Amino acid sequence: MKISVQAVTVDTFAHSLSCLSALLEKGLAHSIARKFDPSVLVTARLAPDMFPLSRQVQLSCDLAKNSVARLAGLEPPRFEDNEKTIEELRARIARTVDYLKGVPASALEGSEGRAIRVPAGPDKFLDFKGLDFIQRWAIPNVFFHITTAYAILRHNGVDIGKRDFLG
């Protein structure tokens, strides 16, 4: 017995995205308790030239959704990047988790050996084998953006800990 692609992508990402949703809920509760506009959190960043919380959440979703779709050989749905509130960001996560869970296990079967091409600018591509793509693209990227979203909330005083991140 070994591990399926579904287990290390769909299941792993769906769990951690659900934790991200709970983190955002705590951020909203914090803004209400402290009587500040929650959009302060939505637009907060860790450096002037880094993406704000909203974009970190959108990218967490897209990297999970698009990575799984690429492995499965499917065209992923495109989500508009128009979320302005924490509720809307949480809805995007819910849609992403629904999508992930709807990808048939059979489509991912054997995808660890599939050739995966990621666009990387005009006429440029990154080429991976499925397993490398999981190890060096999908997992690091998804956790990069989920953790950065956590760090933005934490940096702004939201009372969250690693227990919330792990779920």
Next chain:
Amino acid sequence: MKISVQAVTVDTFAHSLSCLSALLEKGLAHSIARKFDPSVLVTARLAPDMFPLSRQVQLSCDLAKNSVARLAGLEPPRFEDNEKTIEELRARIARTVDYLKGVPASALEGSEGRAIRVPAGPDKFLDFKGLDFIQRWAIPNVFFHITTAYAILRHNGVDIGKRDFLG
């Protein structure tokens, strides 16, 4: 063909820890170029009650090392937490990667089904099956601390991007 535990733990963590080492090297170069004491970075944090960079790196290493050791049924070496410089932190990463690569593949074989117990306070434990442990503990924890280390460097003006994080 499916994915081995070694591929999603040892290989994935060794790669990302090597990227973390390169990020730290850029942090050191930045402090030299800007003529400030690199220990400012080593002790920097994103919130007063969050761990500083040094501890984030130590935890990245320990969670990778201890998670793989638990899966393999081995007693991991204990590293003293006494690093005070970026060079020392990079040496710890190198020792960790050496340890990871030295764990025999045979010891990890089938560990996705093994019972894993993690201490969680006095007389408290978290119990996992190997696969759950990988999905909900090892991968999220290792990437949590590597990404937080990245975020501390980035927040402090080091010129790094996601390309450096991904390697």
